Amino acid sequence: MDEQKSAGYAAGTLSTKRASLRRFLAWRRRRKMASPEPDEVEVTLYMRRSCPLGPKHRSLARRALLGFLQHLRRRGLISVAAAEPSGKTRCTLSCRYADYLRSEKGLSERSIEVYLPRVDDFLSHLVTRRGTPAVRGLDAGILRRFLLERARDLSGEGVRLLAVSLRCFLRFLHAQGEIPADLTAAIPTVRRRTPPGIPGQLTPEELERVLAAPDQTCSRGRRDRAILLLLARLGLRSREVLALELGDLRWRTGELLIRGKGSRQDLLPLPEDVGAAVAQYLRMDRGVRSTDRVFLRANAPLVPLTGSPSIGHIVRRAMAQAGVARPRRIAAHLFRHTLASRMLQRGARLREIAEVLRHRSPGTTEIYAKIDMRSLLEVVRPWPIRGGAL
Numbered sequence: 382m383d384e385q386k387s388a389g390y391a392a393g394t395l396s397t398k399r400a401s402l403r404r405f406l407a408w409r410r411r412r413k414m415a416s417p418e419p420d421e422v423e424v425t426l427y428m429r430r431s432c433p434l435g436p437k438h439r440s441l442a443r444r445a446l447l448g449f450l451q452h453l454r455r456r457g458l459i460s461v462a463a464a465e466p467s468g469k470t471r472c473t474l475s476c477r478y479a480d481y482l483r484s485e486k487g488l489s490e491r492s493i494e495v496y497l498p499r500v501d502d503f504l505s506h507l508v509t510r511r512g513t514p515a516v517r518g519l520d521a522g523i524l525r526r527f528l529l530e531r532a533r534d535l536s537g538e539g540v541r542l543l544a545v546s547l548r549c550f551l552r553f554l555h556a557q558g559e560i561p562a563d564l565t566a567a568i569p570t571v572r573r574r575t576p577p578g579i580p581g582q583l584t585p586e587e588l589e590r591v592l593a594a595p596d597q598t599c600s601r602g603r604r605d606r607a608i609l610l611l612l613a614r615l616g617l618r619s620r621e622v623l624a625l626e627l628g629d630l631r632w633r634t635g636e637l638l639i640r641g642k643g644s645r646q647d648l649l650p651l652p653e654d655v656g657a658a659v660a661q662y663l664r665m666d667r668g669v670r671s672t673d674r675v676f677l678r679a680n681a682p683l684v685p686l687t688g689s690p691s692i693g694h695i696v697r698r699a700m701a702q703a704g705v706a707r708p709r710r711i712a713a714h715l716f717r718h719t720l721a722s723r724m725l726q727r728g729a730r731l732r733e734i735a736e737v738l739r740h741r742s743p744g745t746t747e748i749y750a751k752i753d754m755r756s757l758l759e760v761v762r763p764w765p766i767r768g769g770a771l
Contacts, residue, residue, distance in 0.1 A: 401441075408431050420450065428443050499547070519564060521567035528569075544571045551565045581708055583716075591696075594699040595609065609716075610655045613719070614655050616738050617639065618714070621641055628673065630656075662676075670683065696713050
């Protein structure tokens with residue numbers, strides 16, 4: 382239980398976990414289980430038939446028992462369950478593809494998380510229809526049938542992402558010699574039906590209210606304010622905030638190393654208020670942990686925050702506390718749009734905004750031209766005078 386204690390669990394929670402573990406081990410001895418090694422099947426059987434806890438504590442007990450199995454496997458005390466042959470083949474191909482996206486294409490982990498599930502779904506489809514995930518013998522008919530079958534339950538954007546993922550996977554298969562011909566032409570192009578709308582933004586008054594919303598007398602509030610300031614002052618993406626490590630904070634030079642898309646790294650100046658908020662959180666709340674990630678969960682286990690939705694949840698909570706209307710889709714990105722809009726109002730050009738927001742393509746920044754009247758006036762044609770244009 383030393384690992385659990387260091388993870389920040391309260392004494393009462395640790396006591397419940399210990400009691401659950403003792404009951405489970407006593408149950409195994411009474412049942413005289415055939416296997417000397419416990420596994421997930423036994424945990425499920427115990428929870429279903431013999432766990433005496435009520436609904437309030439059953440979930441905690443189950444997590445404790447599964448965590449116990451993981452601990453035993455990390456220590457090499459029990460074996461890891463063997464995967465089925467088809468699953469092993471599928472996993473091997475998926476792992477190779479993930480390494481290809483990471484090393485050859487330079488994609489970030491977040492982008493890989495978008496591509497891989499769609500490829501795994503396709504390989505599972507092959508197992509269901511053909512009994513094997515082997516990609517030999519793929520043809521245009523198989524690919525199109527899969528795409529049309531999945532398209533019934535997806536939005537237009539979902540179909541577009543699926544098509545992009547499949548084309549990338551087919552290029553990988555052809556480059557690796559897994560298929561003899563490049564089949565990317567078999568995947569139709571799915572275009573966006575509507576162009577992006579005008580980006581939402583916060584007014585200066587709303588922005589300050591949101592930044593002041595977190596409670597500075599508690600650990601969670603101090604962490605949330607540091608995150609909000611990073612989003613608002615530097616226009617960071619959610620995954621860039623999540624990826625921040627202690628070594629990225631260059632206190633002596635007043636700079637911050639940002640790990641962006643495609644393994645790109647940029648040094649940004651660290652504003653005084655942002656640095657003060659991050660330093661306060663590190664000094665008062667984070668403590669010494671085994672991880673280098675800056676921002677951790679507020680509740681046990683005290684592990685790094687993961688997934689962009691965790692940052693979106695922090696933003697939405699602050700907006701609710703500040704009485705500011707919450708967006709339906711974007712949350713953290715709203716601060717990037719607000720920063721770009723304020724730069725435009727202060728006379729910055731789109732090229733300068735692209736540098737601050739670290740856009741790879743100038744076309745990504747063109748969306749802000751919709752709210753920049755000055756830039757639009759530079760390209761609009763003059764209205765014809767009476768009698769016709771000159």
